[in-house]
Amino acid sequence: MHLSKLLWKNAFRHRLRTSLTILGITIAILSFGMLRTVISAWYAGVDASSASRLVTRNAISLIFSLPISYKDRFRQIDGVQAISSGNWFGGIYIDEKNFFPNFAVEMENYLKLYPEFVLSPEQVAAASRDRKGCVVGRKLAERFGWKIGDSIILKGTIFPGDWEFVLRGIYRGRDKTVDETQMFFNWEYLNETMLKTVPRRANQVGFYMVGVTNPNRAAEVALAIDRTFKNSLAETLTETEKAFQLGFISMTEAIVIAIQLVSFVVIIIIMAVVANTMAMTARERIGEYAVFKTLGFRGYHIAGLIFGESLVITMTGCVLGIVLTYPAAKAFGSTLSNYFPIFNVATSTIYLDVAAALLVGIVAAVFPTWRAVTIRIADGLRRIG
Amino acid sequence: MNQTKPPIVRIRNLSKSYRRGSQIIPVLEDITFDIPDGEFLALMGPSGSGKSTLLNLLAGIDSADTGSILINGVEITTLAETELARWRSLHVGFIFQFYNLIPVLTAFENVELPLLLTRLSRQERRAHVETALRVVGLADRMDHYPAQLSGGQQQRVAIARAVVTDPTILVADEPTGDLDRYSAGEILDLMDRLNRESGKTIIMVTHDPRAAEKAHVIRYLEKGELSDASQ
Ligand SMILES: Nc1ncnc2c1ncn2[C@@H]1O[C@H](COP(=O)(O)OP(=O)(O)OP(=O)(O)O)[C@@H](O)[C@H]1O
Numbered sequence: 149m150h151l152s153k154l155l156w157k158n159a160f161r162h163r164l165r166t167s168l169t170i171l172g173i174t175i176a177i178l179s180f181g182m183l184r185t186v187i188s189a190w191y192a193g194v195d196a197s198s199a200s201r202l203v204t205r206n207a208i209s210l211i212f213s214l215p216i217s218y219k220d221r222f223r224q225i226d227g228v229q230a231i232s233s234g235n236w237f238g239g240i241y242i243d244e245k246n247f248f249p250n251f252a253v254e255m256e257n258y259l260k261l262y263p264e265f266v267l268s269p270e271q272v273a274a275a276s277r278d279r280k281g282c283v284v285g286r287k288l289a290e291r292f293g294w295k296i297g298d299s300i301i302l303k304g305t306i307f308p309g310d311w312e313f314v315l316r317g318i319y320r321g322r323d324k325t326v327d328e329t330q331m332f333f334n335w336e337y338l339n340e341t342m343l344k345t346v347p348r349r350a351n352q353v354g355f356y357m358v359g360v361t362n363p364n365r366a367a368e369v370a371l372a373i374d375r376t377f378k379n380s381l382a383e384t385l386t387e388t389e390k391a392f393q394l395g396f397i398s399m400t401e402a403i404v405i406a407i408q409l410v411s412f413v414v415i416i417i418i419m420a421v422v423a424n425t426m427a428m429t430a431r432e433r434i435g436e437y438a439v440f441k442t443l444g445f446r447g448y449h450i451a452g453l454i455f456g457e458s459l460v461i462t463m464t465g466c467v468l469g470i471v472l473t474y475p476a477a478k479a480f481g482s483t484l485s486n487y488f489p490i491f492n493v494a495t496s497t498i499y500l501d502v503a504a505a506l507l508v509g510i511v512a513a514v515f516p517t518w519r520a521v522t523i524r525i526a527d528g529l530r531r532i533g
Numbered sequence: 534m535n536q537t538k539p540p541i542v543r544i545r546n547l548s549k550s551y552r553r554g555s556q557i558i559p560v561l562e563d564i565t566f567d568i569p570d571g572e573f574l575a576l577m578g579p580s581g582s583g584k585s586t587l588l589n590l591l592a593g594i595d596s597a598d599t600g601s602i603l604i605n606g607v608e609i610t611t612l613a614e615t616e617l618a619r620w621r622s623l624h625v626g627f628i629f630q631f632y633n634l635i636p637v638l639t640a641f642e643n644v645e646l647p648l649l650l651t652r653l654s655r656q657e658r659r660a661h662v663e664t665a666l667r668v669v670g671l672a673d674r675m676d677h678y679p680a681q682l683s684g685g686q687q688q689r690v691a692i693a694r695a696v697v698t699d700p701t702i703l704v705a706d707e708p709t710g711d712l713d714r715y716s717a718g719e720i721l722d723l724m725d726r727l728n729r730e731s732g733k734t735i736i737m738v739t740h741d742p743r744a745a746e747k748a749h750v751i752r753y754l755e756k757g758e759l760s761d762a763s764q
Pocket residue numbers: 527551552553558560578579580581582583584585586587
């Protein structure tokens with residue numbers, strides 16, 4: 149026999165109590181994991197953004213546009229490799245609850261800037277050839293059952309009217325971090341219509357997407373761009389795609405912080421629960437630990453027994469919690485895919501789960517261990533009978 | 534007087550008091566006595582007279598205020614906690630009133646417990662445990678858990694645990710205190726046999742006159758003082 153055998157035996161001496169404690173830890177780790185996943189889903193756009201892409205927008209605000217005529221001047225700036233432009237279209241498919249991001253873009257160049265969107269060159273060509281052609285992500289197509297050749301009608305919000313598109317391409321993400329719920333159509337289609345209906349809104353783009361030759365020089369290039377358009381009619385603000393995405397999130401930062409706080413509170417609560425279980429257990433066994441000490445076992449043996457038992461309980465709960473996090477995240481992610489296009493359990497979340505469970509197990513064992521180790525043997529023995 | 538063998542336990546001017554708030558309660562006062570090797574000593578006296586306290590002191594699980602305890606040449610009152618723990622594991626076998634077996638371990642595992650602190654191999658440990666359980670007559674109950682054994686059987690497992698390391702002294706605090714007449718008789722016979730056949734020195738606290746009868750010497754502890762009342 150090895151003393152470690154006692155850890156398991158001790159842990160399951162009170163089946164019900166231990167099971168309930170483990171259940172609590174499982175739920176805590178599950179909630180913790182889900183909350184962390186929500187947070188990383190929030191930042192998914194940021195994480196997915198490329199370091200070699202810059203976004204240029206109107207310096208005053210995102211709601212002001214830039215003239216399409218800027219495009220050629222971009223090409224002359226040192227370090228700019230590729231350039232495309234687009235508008236947030238904000239169209240609604242049948243009903244507002246069907247929300248998904250849709251953009252009017254300069255199709256071929258835009259898709260070239262996004263190598264993480266995987267689709268055949270034939271589909272890209274077909275989409276840009278057809279004035280009303282559009283490309284959507286795989287998840288979006290699946291969600292509404294769209295097939296190549298289908299006609300899709302969006303109700304414009306920023307650009308009024310009913311807009312008809314024809315699905316010409318479906319992209320897949322290169323990996324799991326790529327958003328597969330977006331829609332892109334030809335900016336020319338939007339612009340032609342604007343020219344006819346609201347000419348003052350024509351020849352305008354919401355943003356330029358810039359590919360840089362060397363990501364390490366991105367900051368420099370961004371400055372060069374903004375300098376180029378200084379004192380123009382519309383001055384520009386250029387930042388990395390990451391900073392641009394972060395700008396969106398900062399608006400909702402308070403919510404993210406609240407979720408973060410809740411995730412830690414969950415861990416603190418379960419810490420109290422496990423500490424209580426361990427304190428109860430160790431109090432009942434104080435006599436037994438005195439017997440161990442009488443036999444010549446040392447403080448570190450006793451500490452090993454108590455810490456070990458605590459960790460057996462917390463790590464069992466932790467493993468169950470982690471195992472359940474995956475299906476839970478999957479279910480959660482598919483229900484809320486409109487809001488969180490990317491909802492994957494990150495490896496770092498699992499590490500955090502394990503770290504949290506270890507912390508709980510250790511903290512819960514500290515006080516009982518201290519008591520069991522420091523109590524005089526004679527006093528401990530007196531507790532029996 | 535036979536002076537050939539030095540005493541195995543030599544206690545000099547031993548005192549111990551407890552503090553309860555500001556009050557100091559003397560329990561043992563200036564106790565001096567010897568226990569020869571191979572002795573079977575019964576310690577009697579009224580409740581609260583300090584029998585358990587004295588036993589704990591010479592088993593090295595409690596510390597005296599003043600005085601000396603020399604056991605087999607080792608002055609245990611000056612040992613540091615670590616050394617004392619090691620000394621206990623090698624030299625003392627403890628038998629408790631309530632057996633104090635670990636309920637989640639089998640009889641075999643309970644007896645094996647003190648051997649985990651030794652350098653013995655698995656096979657050697659097994660051999661020792663089996664021998665000890667055979668001595669107490671429970672070789673056929675090795676895989677039983679304490680709850681599956683009677684009180685008398687549990688105490689016999691506890692005795693096997695106490696002797697499995699072949700300690701210098703065996704101390705027992707009311708070993709029959711929780712047992713019926715018959716089981717108590719069995720336990721006393723077992724202790725008697727260990728004393729006679731293996732020459733184990735036994736110091737036993739008891740309230741039971743029949744238990745005391747098995748001993749060679751009875752000493753009474755009263756009001757902190759020890760009186761010799763041997764036959
Ligand atoms: N930790 C302690 N704190 C304060 N007083 C104590 C402590 N331990 C023992 N005492 C007191 O010391 C005295 C002797 O106790 P001890 O347990 O040695 O008696 P005993 O002779 O074994 O009694 P019994 O026959 O009832 O077991 C008692 O008055 C007891 O109340």
